[in-house]
């Protein structure tokens with residue numbers, strides 16, 4: 001057997017985790033070359049955005065390194081041509097079924113971000129949590145479960161449609177590598193309204209969990225819709241959450257409704273990691289005075305009533321609002337969010353709440 005053939009034989013033992021067939025059988029291996037102790041080849045992937053890319057490359061490298069005399073492996077990646085894809089896809093697509101991507105996803109921790117009412121900055125906090133965790137080197141995803149008011153793609157400057165994979169939908173990827181799925185990426189126009197009843201919304205959320213190829217993630221941040229609606233209930237009952245972060249603002253009303261949200265989580269045996277008070281104060285840019293725009297902070301009182309810690313008080317910050325509006329939330333620098341992400345990670349237990357449906 002020639003050295004090239006040995007490499008091909010070794011790669012026959014490596015499966016594409018999504019298609020469950022060997023890389024060789026799927027026609028992914030090209031341009032195999034062996035010189036001295038170095039082997040090189042090209043892998044043609046179904047999509048270059050494949051979240052399982054690292055896993056495939058790693059497995060292929062290990063298989064070839066295990067050959068006698070091979071010390072170095074160079075792998076080039078390219079996307080399959082349309083003809084190459086068509087050769088393997090039609091059969092695969094017929095096999096698509098509910099929850100098809102579940103076995104491909106390894107998600108260590110799931111954190112839901114919840115608020116009692118809209119407009120307190122829940123999505124901004126969810127987005128900045130993802131950004132801060134990514135800056136810490138974590139593999140992060142954001143599942144936008146706010147189906148009727150999705151704002152995550154806009155904050156990250158993402159536009160649909162997301163790439164399709166042979167088994168499931170692939171998440172879109174932000175500039176810093178955060179994986180995002182939102183109904184807004186799937187709608188024909190971003191301004192389209194989603195006028196759906198509860199069960200349909202619940203169905204979409206379950207699909208975002210089970211039919212999206214998230215791949216390997218350290219943390220998946222779930223941006224819940226505001227309040228204690230059907231959709232929040234679906235997330236809490238059907239996703240294995242490690243914790244919920246509550247976002248509130250200093251207004252009395254926000255305090256009252258966030259208590260309802262906390263009670264809902266507690267009734268459903270979902271661990272609440274703590275409370276974040278957003279829009280807590282404003283630092284005057286001229287004199288550095290701390291101004292409590294919405295009145296004195298309610299955070300301590302609310303947190304005490306719920307037996308929860310206050311994990312952060314976030315000021316009103318025009319830079320955050322402008323960057324979110326411009327789709328550049330990843331450029332917002334904030335020590336407060338970095339510290340919050342670290343605290344939340346510490347408090348996110350390994351145990352998950354047990355999903356009822358999935």
Ligand code: ADP
Pocket residue numbers: 115117118119120121122123124125151226278279314315316317318320321322324325
């Ligand atoms: P929610 O998800 O609770 O409805 P959003 O995150 O969409 O709220 O925020 C509502 C608006 O408030 C957005 O325009 C956002 O940019 C702005 N915002 C949120 N938090 C802050 C903050 N700390 N400083 C300035 N603007 C903020």
